[in-house]
Structure formats: structure tokens, C-alpha cells
Amino acid sequence: MTATPSRHPGLNLGRAHQEAHDACEVLVFGFWVFMMSDLIIFGLLFANYVTQLDALAGGPGPGELFEMKSAFLETLLLLTSSFTYGLASYCLKYRHGRGWLTAWLGVTLLLGLAFIGFELHDFHKMAGEGGVPSRSGFLSAFFALVPLHGLHVASACLWMVVLMVQMCVHGLDTGVKTGLVRLGLLWHFLDIVWVGIFSLVYLGGLA
Amino acid sequence: MTDTTPPCPRRFGRFAAGLAIMPLLAGCSHAHLSFLAPQGPIAAAQRDHFWLVIAITLVVVLPVFVLTPVIVWRYRYGGRAAYRPRWSFSRRLEYVIWGIPFLIVGILAVFLWRQTYALDPYNPLPADNEPLHVQVVGYDWKWLFIYPDQHIATVDELVFPDDRPLALELTSDTVMQSFFIPSLGSQVYAMNGMVTRLHLAADGPGRFRGENSQYNGKGFHTQRFTARAVSDATFSDFVERVRRQGRALDRPTYQILDGRNTVPELARALDGTGDDALRFSAIPDGLFSAIVAGVPIQSLLPGPVVTSARQTPLHQPQGGTP
């Protein structure tokens, strides 16, 4: 294992997957760069959210709108899904069959979809209490930041489905493997962004 | 115009469209235009700073102008000067080309820091007399000057005594604008829901061109005004005259003032002619802060309540939907 030089930060596929391992060098580096760019977008939306904390315009604020229980549950779901994706990555690297890999991916997908479901439920509930983006600058900032993360998760889920279908069509080939490595990065990245959202938006809103 | 206004000289190259607005804009070429011919202490300091920065920067700039042609000629293809195709570094020269710009920026930075503090538009100006307070509101496409202590207001006409500095508070009732009297000093943005400040002073009596320099729609280029510094006595006369002959700022009038129109259009809408058409008497206290806070102005003003929408869009929406 130590004999294979690391091609990129993060989990390397290693010699057993030589072709995919080599292909990952450029693809994963490019994906890191893309995530840096994406992180700027989230960073700016965080900054915008902070500047708009007081822009309630008489509308409902964090205290009235946020439900900690639900946000905490969402956090657990997403963190668990990161763990299960990690298991899927290990299956990809060390167990060269498709069974366990598909199973863990399936669990991750379900957790991701559950997260989106809970989040949509939250938004619906907020809307019922007058928490809609057109109500105030604060709510606009909230609805730019949090649903954008949700949209990322949804896209990642779609990507996962596409990769699973590709696995059926092409088998576990280089294209699928490199895709899974990159999706893993995205999945963990979105987890980190969510930790930021949970701390700053939800916990910060409580304070 | 008022009694102190010199007659406008003839101008050539004038096109028909502009004729009608001229008198109302007080658009006379006699007004001072530029800070390079400063009419107040701020503009004078800015001019001095301007030339100083140019002089210091020339230390780096002039050698480029002089040496470039010399080098191109001396080392031309076919010339006989030394040719060193592999020469590409000299430590001594590096010190010079990094050192001198750093030095110059260092010197300039000292001046910059000082001048930025000294000429901060929020600084009250030192003067023997109390400053004159004026509250400036930007509309599409004119300025309203409220004299809170005198309880009068004017449109596109700023008159002040030449021995008192001006202390301005600015806001905008519409999009962002930039209030600017170049020959007196700095410009500052006027923004909706916010108050910015600006302090200016004139050296003596005179007429100064003022403008909005931030594009705000089709009437933008007409949003010019004249600021006039006059003697104390003339100023008192002016205030008296506006109090006596100015029109009341009632609800329907404010409604029109608040709309999207240029000064000639405004005057036409108000059926006003003559000098006093756009001067208002009996301005209530708190008008400016009400505009900043965005609360309904109607309650402050006399006259029948007007209910129609405040903003008329510049473009009507395209397409069939209303």
C-alpha cells in the first residue's frame, strides 16, 4: 500500500485500480479546485446571512422559525450518510465486488433523501408561519443559503443514482470509479458546509 | 432668477430640445465647474493634492517616457550598440526598480493618509460662524434642499451665505445618487433609507455647478443645479422671499415632486412659472427624517390625502400582463 504514491489528497484508490488511480490524479485535483470555487459561493452567502441578521423588517426571526429538533435530526442524518459513504469508498477500494458497495451507496442515498425530505418539511412549516423569502431581507438571506445547500445535496443524490445506473450498464469501470471518488469528496464537502449552517444559522439563531 | 443672478450669456450650438429647460436649471455657463479652479477650501486642498501626487508620480513616469524611445533607437535592429542576448538580471537594477516605486508609494501613502482624514467629508469645517444646515433629498431627477432652521425648501437651487460653511445631510428617496459640487469639494452618495454627510464651504460669493454623478435613469443628464454663495443680507432676503412667496408643500404637490420627472416637467405639472415656482415655504419639522425612515410623508403635510402608488416605473412592463 505504501508503495503506491499518493496522487491526490483524500482517499487514493491505489494500485489495485491502476487505471482509475492514474485518471484520478487530474480529475480529483480539478474537483478540489471546483470545490474551492463553490466554497467561495457558500462563504459569500454566509457573509450575506450575517449582515442581514437584523433585517427582519418586522417579520419573524430565528427564534420563531427555527426548530432545533428537526435541524439536529438533519445533522445526524447527514453525518451518518457521510460515514456510510466512507464505508462505500472502502468497499470500492478493498472489496472488488459490487454488492457491498451498492448496499452502502443505497443507504447513503436514502439518508440523503431523508435529509432533503426533512428540510423540505422545515421550509413548509416556516412558510406556514410567515417565514417566506419575500417577507424580509433576513429570510431572503436564509433562503439563499440553506436551500442552496439542499440543492447541492439533491444534485449529489442525482449523481449517485446516475453512477449506480452506470454501474449496471458498464460495470465497475474507470468512469464509475473516478465518479465515485469525486462524489465522495462532494458528499463530505456538503457535510462540512452543513456543519457550518447548523452552527451559524441554527445554533447561532438560538443564541 | 433672483436679484443677484447675472444674466446668462448667449450660447451657441444650442439645440431646440434644451431651450425650454435652460432658465429653470439655472444652467448658465457662469457657474464654476472644476476643482482645478477651486472656489472653496476643500476643493483647493484637493487641487493641491492632485498636482502633488502627479509631481511625485512623475519620478517614475518620466523615465519611461524618456528612456523608452532612447532604448528603442539605440538598440534598434541593425544598430551598433552592444548586444547581450543572454543578459537578463542585475541585482543593482532590481534594487532600483523595486526600491524607488516602494519609496514613492510610501511617501504618497503618508500624504494619502493625512489628506483622507483632513478632507473627510464628515468633518465639520473650522469657521467663525455657525454652519448652515441643509438637508438634501435626491429624487428622480432633481434635488430637494430642505433648510430645517429656516423652514423652507427649494428644488435644484442651493443658496447659502458665503461666510458660513454648509453642513449637509443627504439621503435619496429613490435609487442611489451622488451629490457633487466640483468647484466646492467632495461628492458623496445619497442612498435610500440612509443618511450621509458632507461639509462644504465657499471662499466668497459665486455660482457653482452642482450635479448628480450617479446614473439614475433617463432624466439623469438634466439633474444639474446651481449652488450660490451670497452675502448674509441677500441670504436673509432670499429666505424672507421664499417664506412669503414660496408655495406650500402640500400632499398633492409632494406627490408630484416624488414622481419621476425632470425639473421642467415638475414645473409644468405644478403649473409654476417664474423664480418661485419650485420654492416651498412652511416646511414642517421632521420631513427629512420621515423620508429617511420611509414612513408615509402624508401625515406631515397639509392638504387632501393622496392614495395612488408612489413609484411610477420607468418602463412599463413589457407584454400583455398588466
Place this chain on the structure above:
Amino acid sequence: MTLNHFLDLALGRLDWHALPFWEMIEQPTLSHIVNGSIVTAAASLVVLGALATVVLITRFGKWRVLWSDWLTSVDHKRIGIMFIVVALVMLARAIIEAVFMRAQQAVGLDGGFLSAEHFGEFFTTHGTIMVFFMAMPFLTGVINYVMPLQIGARDLSFPVMNSVSLGLTAAGAALIMVSLVLTPFSTGGWSGYPPFTEASFNPGAGVDYWIWAVTLSSLGSTMTGINFAVTIYKERAPGMHLFRMPLFCWTALCTSILMIFAMPPLTVATAMLALDRYLDFHFFTQDLGGDMMNYVNLFWLFGHPEVYILILPAFGVFSEVFSTFSGKRLYGYKGLVIATMCIAVLSFTVWLHHFFTMGQSPSINAAFGIATMLIGVPTGVKIYDWMLTMYRGRVRLTIPMVYALGFLILFVLGGMTGILLANPSIDYQVHNTLFLVAHFHNMLVPGLLFGMLAGYQMWFPKAFGFRLETRWGYRAAYAWIAGFILAFFPLYALGLLGMPRRAVGFIEPAYLPWTIIAGIGALVVLFALFSLVMQFWLSLRHRHENRVPVGDPWDGRSLEWATPAPVPEYNFPVTPEVSSRDAFMREKDLGQAYQRPAEYRDITMPANSALGPILTVTGFLMAFGLVWYLWWLVLLAGVASVGALIARSFVRRTTKVISAEEVRETHEAWLRQVDETQAVKRDKEQDTSNRGRPAAPVSGAVQ
């Protein structure tokens, strides 16, 4: 469902009023007729131009060639050329708009012929096009073409993404072109400040055109930045250490890093503005807690690094030009690299100088002012490095060199006015005036456009195999310089006289002489554009006399000159090994250029992909649908885009192989040609005898 209902759904808010001549038919006043005729003529040009292109392609039966050799090609060289074609078309339009604006102001004392609204559209499209659809595609195209060749790569890291970047930029450009036919465009300026661009003040389609055109372009540029940066980090030939790269590659690297970090703020700003306008959010509105100052910060957080995105590649081109045409190594290579990096980093620390006058405290203004002036240091160093590159060289006044020298002198002046503007106390006087307009044109016309045009003149023979004609070429270069001086120096004067930017008319007679001179300058610039067209036309006609098949017409220094002109698809028959800076010049010095490779191997190249053109169409249709509220079209195009991306991810045959035999044949034929070609001295450089093989130096001196 009634017919009306159906039409509402099908046509959104499109109706007769969108036609450029509708207003003048409904209300035939003089002003409406004049302005309506101008727009109608422009719209007709767009429509006829598009029709003529279609007819010509059909007539010569070139659809297949267009599709398989160009549109679906993922070859970095072809994509680069297509980027530059987009840039030149848009350049022509934006220059014509500039001429209209200068003409209006030349007669703008109390009147003129353009309506205020129309003038507003002119300055908005001019600025938007010049920044996003002329400058960005031009520099992207030049980097695309040159950078992989200079680092000895076969292509970019992500060739299909490159094609998608081109597609999105082209879709944005097409959207702006369509706004001439289905009017109006925004009047909010290239920076689109709210609340003026909010629905409460400008509910029409104009601002939406602007938002979506800019958004398409910024997405494309983000991808371009990622692509370039990864390519430079990962695809360099063996031995091509970072500090052996030609300076142009360094500037390309810095520019792409800036793109990666600076385009997102723009995307965020335009997306938020769109949310405000479409879904009634309150980011920048005046009511319910919106704050327009957030937009201003976001926009300039992009906007200032953008200036250096634009200028750095031109600095790279000039570095190549100065050393090539002085027959000498670049002076202070490491200093130039450090200076470039300094500029890139500092560019993120100065955005506030675009709004010193917003009323913040003097300490903030002073800090940003000093940071701004600091950028002057590395920039000044660069200027002197270029002068020292010519010093002790053999300077040849070729056309690229004329542009470079014009740049050197004029740019320094622009730098000086930049230092002036960096002083908040002076900025309070010249901000928002024509002084500012003169300043940034002074930076961008010599600093970007001259650089790109110099690059175009220098690398054209590399790309097409023949040199450009010189007589009209010189005319264009001198006319650009003279036209620039005439058009923009008066604007400095006007700014100092307090004339605000973006004014359709004025009432001060003192402005008139200056606006007239500036108008004449605009005509000279128009002549420069005409000269470029003439040059291209004559070059095309005399291409056979001007061929440079050997591929090194200027005695070049970096690897791209070691290849035939035009360059084969695979760039290098075998990947070059690099052992020093100025890699090709070293080979020539050692007499080791044009060597026969020991063996040839099969070359794997990326295969064509239709993804780029598909996303061009769907991206355009989605944006167009959003502008006119054609929700069905937005939905269809959106689904088609996602579908195309997914379908592409299933494709497994993404490469093609060029056989070693084919490579050998082509390369050996070229090497024979090299041997047969007469080497020319540098005084014959712009002569028909120059077939692209320079004479070897004699006792060190360039021959």
C-alpha cells in the same frame, strides 16, 4: 383554455413592443424615428448577418465541416480560435456603439440625436460586451491556443469542459445579440447597481437580458479558470518546471486562479438580483430589509480582480513580444513572476476603492487607498523589466512591437491616473466623472486590447500557417494608438471639468470642444477596426505568398514555435523534454532544433463531443425563456441540459487514437520541408521570403 390564455403561456411577456421599430410606428415623433431607425438597422444587420452565414455555409456545403471540425471539436487550438472569433465579432459591435456614444456627446450640448433611454442601452451593452464578451473570450482564446503549446501539453486537462465554456460564453453573446432584435436591453450600466436594476424601477426585460448574459459568461469563465489552472499544474512536459514556464503561462496561471476565486462573487450577485426580480426576494431592494450596499460589495469583490484577470494575460503577451522582438532573454524573469503573483493577491484587497464616496470612515478609505497604490509597485517593476528587456537587445519594430511600445507609454499614464484615483480625497472629485472613464479605458485599451491584438498578430501565422499582411497591419496599430489618444485624453479634461459619466447630454459649452475631439478619436478607432478587417481580407487573399510552414517566423523562444504552422492536432509528435527557460531558443542555439525523434508512438487524443454545442443551445434557450417568461421553454431547455450532461457521463469512448504511422509520415514530411527551406535573416522577417525558418545567430547577434 382560450386562445388568449394559450398565447400568454406560449409567448410569456413577448409582444409587438419588443420589436425595435414598434415604438416609431406607434408614436412617429422625430426622436422615436431616429432612434427606432438606428436600432432597426442594427437588428437587421444581426438578422441578415445570421441569414448570410447560414446561406453561405449551405452554398459551400460546409455544414459537416463546421460540425465535425469546429463545433464539436475539443481541440484546444480550435476552441481558442472560436473564442477569438466571438471576441472579434463582439468587438466590432461594441466599437460601433462607442462611436455612436461619442457622436452623440459631440453634438450633446443641449440635445443630440439619441434618446436618453437609447443612450443608456448603448453604454450598458458597450461595457457588458467589452468586458464579458470581448475581453474575456479574447484572452481565454489566446491562452487556450498558446498555453498548452508553451508547456508542451497535448490539450487542456478537461477538453470537453473547455468546449462547454466556449458554448456558455457564446450563448451569452448570442443573448446580447438577440436583445437587438427583441428589445430592450438594460440601462443599468455594466455594473448593474440595484436598486435601479430592481423590478420596482426597471421591470422590463432589459435587466433580465443583462443578468442572464453575464451569468452565462461567468459560469463559463469559472470553468475556464479551473481548466487552465489544472492544466498548468498537471500537464506540463517533463522538465518544464514552473520556473521554466514562459511568462505568458505564469500570467495565464494567475488569471485562472483569479477566475476561480473572483467569478463566484459575480455569480452570487447576479443570482441574488435575479431572485429579487423573479421571486420577490429582498437582497437589494429598498424595502423589507434589503441592502443595496451588499450588491456593491459583491460586485466589486468580483470586479476588481476582474481587472487583473483582463490585464495579466496581456502582460504575458507583452513579455513574449518584448523578448522575441528584441532577440533577447526576458529581463528579470523571477521578478516578473513575483510581481504577477503580488498583483493577483493584492487585487482581492482593494475592491472598496470603487466606492470611496459611500460615506465610510476615513480609516477604511485610507487603508484601501494605500492597498490600491501598492499595486502600482509590482506594475511599475514590470514596466521597467520590459524596458530592460529591450535594453542591450536588437529591437525590431514589427506590428506586435508597435502595439507593445504604444502600451508601454500609454499604460504608464493610465497608471498615474490610477494612483490619483487611489487617493480617496482626489477620488471624491473625479469619481463617477469621465476622468474615471478615461482612466479605465487607459488601462484596458492599451493594457488589454493592445496586448490581445499584439498576440493576434504574433500567433496568427502559428495558427493558420500564413503571416498577416503588414501595410494595413501597421495602419491599424498606429490608428489604434492615435485614436485612443484622441478619444480618451479629452475625457480626462472633461472629467476634471466635472462632467459625469453616462450623460446623454450636457449644458456647459465648455465641454463641447473636448467632446468633439473625442468624437474624432472615435472615428480614428473605427478606422483602426476597418484596417484590421482590410488586413485580414488581404492576408487571406495573399495567403499563398505568406506561408510559413516551418512555423517559426519571428525567431521565437518558447516551445510553440518548435511546431509546424498550422500546428497538427496532437501538437508534438513526441512529448518534448525541457531543460531550461526559453526552451526552443536553447535548442536553436545548440543547433539541436528540428531533430528526428527516435521512435513514434500512437497518440491518444480526446474525441469530439456534441456536449458543448448542445449546452450552447439549451443554455441560450433557458436564458431567453427566463428573459421573456417563457416558462415552458425554460423547463424544456433545463431538462435537456441535465439530460445531455447525464447522457455524456454514460459515454465511454471519449478518446481516439492517431497511429504512430500517421504521426511519422506527417512529421517526417515537415522535417524534410524544414531542411529545404531557406533560413531568413530578421530584416526579411516581414517579407515573403520568410517561410518560418530563422537564420542562426552569428557570433551571438540576431541575424
